[in-house]
Amino acid sequence: MAPPSSDMNNVVISSNIKLERLLSMKGGKGEASYANNSQAQAKHARSMLHLLKETLDGVQLNSPETPFVVADLGCSSGSNTIFIVNVIIDHITKRYQTSGDHSDLPEFSAFFADLPSNDFNTLFQLLPPLANQDVGTMEECLASTGHRPFFAAGVPGSFYRRLFPAKSVDVFYSAFSLHWLSQVPEIVVDSSSETYNKGKIFIHGAKKSTANAYRKQFQADLAGFLKMRSKEMKKGGSMFIALLGRTSEDPTDQGGAGLLFGTHFQDAWDDLVQEGLITSEKRDDFNIPVYAPSLQDFREVVEANGSFSIKKLEVFQGGSPLVVNRPDDAAEVGRALANSCRSVSGVLVDAHIGDKLGDELFLRVANRATKKAEEMLEKLQFFHIVASLSLK
Numbered sequence: 327m328a329p330p331s332s333d334m335n336n337v338v339i340s341s342n343i344k345l346e347r348l349l350s351m352k353g354g355k356g357e358a359s360y361a362n363n364s365q366a367q368a369k370h371a372r373s374m375l376h377l378l379k380e381t382l383d384g385v386q387l388n389s390p391e392t393p394f395v396v397a398d399l400g401c402s403s404g405s406n407t408i409f410i411v412n413v414i415i416d417h418i419t420k421r422y423q424t425s426g427d428h429s430d431l432p433e434f435s436a437f438f439a440d441l442p443s444n445d446f447n448t449l450f451q452l453l454p455p456l457a458n459q460d461v462g463t464m465e466e467c468l469a470s471t472g473h474r475p476f477f478a479a480g481v482p483g484s485f486y487r488r489l490f491p492a493k494s495v496d497v498f499y500s501a502f503s504l505h506w507l508s509q510v511p512e513i514v515v516d517s518s519s520e521t522y523n524k525g526k527i528f529i530h531g532a533k534k535s536t537a538n539a540y541r542k543q544f545q546a547d548l549a550g551f552l553k554m555r556s557k558e559m560k561k562g563g564s565m566f567i568a569l570l571g572r573t574s575e576d577p578t579d580q581g582g583a584g585l586l587f588g589t590h591f592q593d594a595w596d597d598l599v600q601e602g603l604i605t606s607e608k609r610d611d612f613n614i615p616v617y618a619p620s621l622q623d624f625r626e627v628v629e630a631n632g633s634f635s636i637k638k639l640e641v642f643q644g645g646s647p648l649v650v651n652r653p654d655d656a657a658e659v660g661r662a663l664a665n666s667c668r669s670v671s672g673v674l675v676d677a678h679i680g681d682k683l684g685d686e687l688f689l690r691v692a693n694r695a696t697k698k699a700e701e702m703l704e705k706l707q708f709f710h711i712v713a714s715l716s717l718k
């Protein structure tokens with residue numbers, strides 16, 4: 327699927343339909359691609375594997391006659407999702423093998439779900455070939471190296487809507503995705519509203535009312551997400567969720583997400599305005615549709631939904647999103663911050679101001695971050711909300 331073209335200038339990131347059609351991490355395998363800038367997410371996911379395995383230990387094992395189904399929601403493009411799906415299937419396989427109840431293994435099916443603009447092509451090219459299940463048992467097939475022991479399919483669509491048939495999925499996994507809102511709340515980009523986020527492109531340090539509009543949007547979105555999953559999950563199924571979170575109760579303090587989008591990125595937008603490259607209105611029309619919730623923001627929605635038991639819900643220190651070879655090289659740190667920022671927000675930026683001004687913007691992000699490299703390395707830390715939920 328081709329990434330959206332950057333001639334979609336003047337796209338106001340406010341309508342959910344437009345955002346759903348547009349949003350993706352940067353595709354391909356280039357310098358600022360997500361595939362090339364997601365080592366930090368890989369590291370954070372690996373540090374949570376013990377929590378994922380605890381969730382998997384709670385999943386009900388059904389008869390091996392029916393396929394065991396795993397879905398990764400917000401899989402993006404790159405190898406992180408493939409690694410995780412392998413971990414899940416490997417763990418469930420071991421559980422079947424040691425359960426004593428079932429001598430055979432089920433067939434495994436993995437669904438890679440993301441918005442339609444996601445670069446599924448790059449992801450599919452990274453998938454190893456399917457193990458040949460005609461030539462032996464599932465055990466033999468799992469033992470064959472360089473092959474995948476699961477059927478794979480891509481699912482295009484928003485996880486805030488239905489994606490799967492009722493009662494069809496055993497395990498849902500979603501990492502570093504649910505902080506993406508379905509839309510920027512309309513009032514935040516309405517210049518006649520008191521909640522207008524004037525002068526800002528994110529809610530870090532914004533007015534309370536603006537941050538609260540984001541909070542409401544996050545909670546409405548999460549409520550929709552849980553409602554859909556409660557229909558799609560098989561009885562006895564479980565869900566593992568990790569998303570950007572914050573430790574402060576105050577939503578105008580967005581923690582690590584605040585530092586990523588609310589400091590050098592914000593200042594670089596201001597540079598473009600001051601240099602006359604864009605108007606201040608153009609900047610103010612752009613808002614990052616991300617919200618890092620507190621534990622309380624998250625818990626309220628799960629409890630109100632009522633379909634899931636909370637097996638685990640905690641804030642987990644993820645570490646820095648910056649992966650650099652030479653931390654004492656300020657220019658490398660600056661570039662890493664700009665690439666990290668561009669890999670997740672670049673598609674939206676290019677759609678709003680075009681890719682030439684996008685280049686200018688991220689050049690300024692890199693220059694500004696270079697000057698504060700030491701501070702960035704020290705202070706830019708992500709916290710994640712980690713939730714393990716099972717269907718009641």
Ligand SMILES: C[S@@+](CC[C@H](N)C(=O)[O-])C[C@H]1O[C@@H](n2cnc3c(N)ncnc32)[C@H](O)[C@@H]1O
Binds near residue numbers: 401
């Ligand atoms: C930072 S990436 C996470 C990728 C991957 N899970 C990992 O661990 O590296 C976030 C992904 O969430 C996807 N996403 C955001 N909103 C979505 C939505 N409403 N429905 C489905 N996917 C969504 C984005 O397109 C993006 O690919």
